[in-house]
Amino acid sequence: MKRIVVTGMGCISSLGHNRKDFARKLMQGESGIKPITLFDTQGFRVKIAAEVKDYNERDFFPEKQLTKLDRYTQFALLASREAVSDAGLDLSGPAAERTAVVHGTGIGGQSTQEISYQRIYSQGNKRLHPFTVPKLIPSAGASWISLDLGITGPAFATTSACSSAGHAIGMGLLLLRAGIVDVAVTGGSEALITHTTIKAWESLRVMSSDTCRPFSKNRSGMVIGEGAGTLIFETLEHARARRARIYAELAGFGMSSDAHDMLQPLDKGAARAMRAALDDAQMGPADIDYINAHGTATPQNDPTETRAIREVCGAHADKLAVSSTKSIHGHTLGAASALEAIVTIQALQEQKAPPTANYMEPDPQCDLDYVPNKARPMSITAAMSNSFAFGGLNTVLVFKTYDES
Amino acid sequence: MSESISNEVFEILARHAELDRDKVTPSTPLQMSGVDSLLMVEIIFDLEEHFDISIPDELLGMQNQELETAADVVSLVEKLIQQKKTS
Numbered sequence: 001m002k003r004i005v006v007t008g009m010g011c012i013s014s015l016g017h018n019r020k021d022f023a024r025k026l027m028q029g030e031s032g033i034k035p036i037t038l039f040d041t042q043g044f045r046v047k048i049a050a051e052v053k054d055y056n057e058r059d060f061f062p063e064k065q066l067t068k069l070d071r072y073t074q075f076a077l078l079a080s081r082e083a084v085s086d087a088g089l090d091l092s093g094p095a096a097e098r099t100a101v102v103h104g105t106g107i108g109g110q111s112t113q114e115i116s117y118q119r120i121y122s123q124g125n126k127r128l129h130p131f132t133v134p135k136l137i138p139s140a141g142a143s144w145i146s147l148d149l150g151i152t153g154p155a156f157a158t159t160s161a162c163s164s165a166g167h168a169i170g171m172g173l174l175l176l177r178a179g180i181v182d183v184a185v186t187g188g189s190e191a192l193i194t195h196t197t198i199k200a201w202e203s204l205r206v207m208s209s210d211t212c213r214p215f216s217k218n219r220s221g222m223v224i225g226e227g228a229g230t231l232i233f234e235t236l237e238h239a240r241a242r243r244a245r246i247y248a249e250l251a252g253f254g255m256s257s258d259a260h261d262m263l264q265p266l267d268k269g270a271a272r273a274m275r276a277a278l279d280d281a282q283m284g285p286a287d288i289d290y291i292n293a294h295g296t297a298t299p300q301n302d303p304t305e306t307r308a309i310r311e312v313c314g315a316h317a318d319k320l321a322v323s324s325t326k327s328i329h330g331h332t333l334g335a336a337s338a339l340e341a342i343v344t345i346q347a348l349q350e351q352k353a354p355p356t357a358n359y360m361e362p363d364p365q366c367d368l369d370y371v372p373n374k375a376r377p378m379s380i381t382a383a384m385s386n387s388f389a390f391g392g393l394n395t396v397l398v399f400k401t402y403d404e405s
Numbered sequence: 406m407s408e409s410i411s412n413e414v415f416e417i418l419a420r421h422a423e424l425d426r427d428k429v430t431p432s433t434p435l436q437m438s439g440v441d442s443l444l445m446v447e448i449i450f451d452l453e454e455h456f457d458i459s460i461p462d463e464l465l466g467m468q469n470q471e472l473e474t475a476a477d478v479v480s481l482v483e484k485l486i487q488q489k490k491t492s
Contacts, residue, residue: 045462205446205462221462263443300442 008087008232014050050225050330070109075228076141076189104164106334108138166337166395187338189228214324225330229338252281258392295324431476
């Protein structure tokens with residue numbers, strides 16, 4: 001089977017507009033969760049989110065292009081431009097056809113939809129902007145990445161709520177292994193900090209009004225974040241031929257569905273995805289040193305995920321470092337698996353487990369080592385990243401340090 | 406307990422728990438009626454809409470002991486209606 005490696009990474013998030021800032025704040029546990037500024041939160045229970053800060057779209061895109069780019073697409077483009085340049089990829093000539101774009105999103109152009117409804121229903125406008133449809137479709141991100149970077153191979157979006165980017169990375173991996181392409185530009189993007197979306201999440205009663213405290217006994221729910229992450233994957237032979245810098249190897253990918261409930265997570269479903277990823281990587285649980293948990297900080301997720309990790313890893317579970325960095329960058333939904341894949345690769349690169357921020361008290365139902373509040377230098381040769389979406393759609397990625405032999 | 410408020414609350418509970426209306430009494434335990442945390446979220450939404458009140462997250466809590474029976478739900482609703490009147 002072809003070996004697949006990561007050669008480029010890019011992201012935009014509440015921790016900054018590039019991967020360097022993201023990695024620095026991540027390891028310092030400096031949280032991007034702050035009061036919401038994107039709309040007026042008067043009358044809201046939830047007044048916090050992990051917003052992309054100091055962002056002026058005009059700094060990145062010409063005015064004429066902006067009429068076609070939803071905020072989520074802008075993020076997808078910025079993360080992808082950074083990742084391609086980080087990888088030092090030349091996508092001109094025949095390489096363009098041998099490259100895929102698979103980029104996920106949970107919803108897509110939500111702010112475009114909201115502005116449109118507002119114009120029609122509350123402002124009594126008779127018409128909408130002509131680019132409303134191309135702006136709001138959830139494949140707009142994938143399309144714009146392909147046309148911005150001149151990629152002419154297969155391009156599509158994946159959508160599976162909080163696992164959207166996990167499925168995107170997995171589909172990229174399968175296209176590479178099948179020999180359909182040599183390079184895959186994959187990841188996910190989300191920009192859902194809007195009036196209606198936060199109201200809708202509020203009604204689900206899974207949102208925290210103070211902060212995100214994964215695995216802590218006093219955890220109070222999730223905090224929404226926004227942003228995008230893009231990773232460049234290549235077949236090892238392709239990366240070697242062009243002497244690319246290799247960050248890590250994508251060793252395995254596992255998927256499963258709970259077939260249980262639209263909202264309640266199921267430990268057995270999560271465990272099946274983790275086992276599938278380990279099998280795919282031809283690794284055992286004892287090979288894993290660090291797990292970047294799904295860790296949403298809801299009452300339901302954290303004990304369920306803890307049970308799943310115990311079920312899969314057995315006694316080794318007590319030797320693992322497990323952290324949820326959603327406490328730092330928020331839950332970025334359709335971008336989550338991409339940003340957290342970058343977190344996992346940073347852990348391998350820096351030989352350091354990033355912390356679970358805001359951790360306060362142990363919960364008997366969550367009894368693993370969650371790397372509370374402070375990053376920990378440690379030896380990490382392989383690491384896992386979990387994503388368990390609403391509706392029971394699970395993806396798990398296993399990365400390992402690149403070994404030339 | 407106001408007759409009409411408890412009647413309306415019991416009706417909402419019965420509809421969600423798929424019970425006959427006369428099976429719901431003040432002492433009906435919510436757990437026994439198959440009301441899990443997600444169904445409770447839907448019930449809360451209906452109660453808020455029906456009585457035009459706002460039920461704070463804190464009252465639902467993770468291990469909330471305060472909402473055990475149908476009567477507990479009625480007194481919560483009554484309390485919030487009262488609060489709305491006096492505020």
